[in-house]
Amino acid sequence: MTKTRRTGKESGMATRVKTTVELDADVWEAAKMRAVQERTDLRTVLTAALRAHLKLPATARERGR
Numbered sequence: 096m097t098k099t100r101r102t103g104k105e106s107g108m109a110t111r112v113k114t115t116v117e118l119d120a121d122v123w124e125a126a127k128m129r130a131v132q133e134r135t136d137l138r139t140v141l142t143a144a145l146r147a148h149l150k151l152p153a154t155a156r157e158r159g160r
Contacts, residue, residue, distance in 0.1 A: 118126075130140045139157070146153060 126140050126144070127137055130137045133140070143153070143157065145151075146157075
């Protein structure tokens with residue numbers, strides 16, 4: 096089930112969508128380790144990786160991290 100969560104325009108944050116995906120165990124483990132190394136969460140690592148792969152610009156929030 097995919098769920099859209101509105102985060103509010105006044106906060107400058109983008110709309111997020113919550114979803115479930117199946118990843119290969121080695122991909123999940125590498126992403127999780129990267130998140131620990133960068134002291135961030137898995138969502139941030141996966142979003143950055145997808146943005147890079149899809150050639151989408153980072154959001155202002157992501158640039159500020």
